[in-house]
Amino acid sequence: MRKRIGISRNINLGWLNKAAELYISGKDEKEIIDALDEYLSLEIKSPTNLKKTRGILMNIWGRDVEGRERIKKIAIELLKTGKNENILLGHWCLMLVAYPVFTDICSIIGKMDRQRFHITNRDIKNKMFDLWGERSTLYHSIDKNIKTLKDIGVLDTLPKNRYGINRYNIENKKGIILIAYTLTYIKEKLYISTMELNNSPEFFPFEYNITIDILEDSNIFSIDRFGGELVVSR
Known part of the structure; x- marks a missing residue:
């Protein structure tokens, strides 16, 4: 299509x-x-x-x-x-x-x-x-x-x-959460690695650091380990 x-x-x-x-x-x-x-x-x-x-x-x-x-x-x-x-x-x-x-x-x-x-x-x-x-x-x-x-x-x-x-x-924690959530939405994957979250070309003008602590504190994401790396899903 x-x-x-x-x-x-x-x-x-x-x-x-x-x-x-x-x-x-x-x-x-x-x-x-x-x-x-x-x-x-x-x-x-x-x-x-x-x-x-x-x-x-x-x-x-x-x-x-x-x-x-x-x-x-x-x-x-x-x-x-x-x-x-x-x-x-x-x-x-x-x-x-x-x-x-x-x-x-x-x-x-x-x-x-x-x-x-x-x-x-x-x-x-x-x-x-x-x-x-x-x-x-x-x-x-x-x-x-x-x-x-x-x-x-x-x-x-x-x-x-x-x-x-x-x-x-971007230092605001909600901004960092929004970046992570948006990426899990547009990528249309079951999960996305933390490395990919922090190196997304779609967010090229923004400098930020998505940490596991911020994601866990949000109570929005699930954090797992797959293939030896940390992955995130919502």
Whole structure:
């Protein structure tokens, strides 16, 4: 089955914060849609582009999806800390679970960064075409995802068509729990090793340390030993 592309418009941190604010305030889905339309219309004049942008924000924040309740709950707690790195992480995790294309792009960038390769638009696109197949909608979506990563403060443009990465240190224990929980969700495995949790390319801009003590204290995860290594499941 062909995967859906999903993200067709770039989004910025201000829009994500507004969508989160409306959801946290307790508004229902229609109220959030109406409020987002009014808010976005100040910056987006095209009705088609406004509708697409609002739809993306609704998929990330505005709608509840079965199985993602805990992720959103912890994300809200992080946003309420008021710290930039925690706010970004909360949005990031909800974007990962909402849009597989965003997850794959982040994974590709993270692997390139880990291997110390230059991060370029061309190389990201080539690797995404290998995963998804070469189609025009994907080509357009990759550009919008990269623009989003720039707009939310993760990527910077460097000379020679390369990108640099801004790093964010996560010390909040709930943030660390959210990273672990999100990874167990998107990986769709029965279990995941602690080494994989701490070296996930999907979380390339974040610096963090997931420890067994933090996971055990959360009362969310099961910790076992398999094949000589510690593994985590939820």
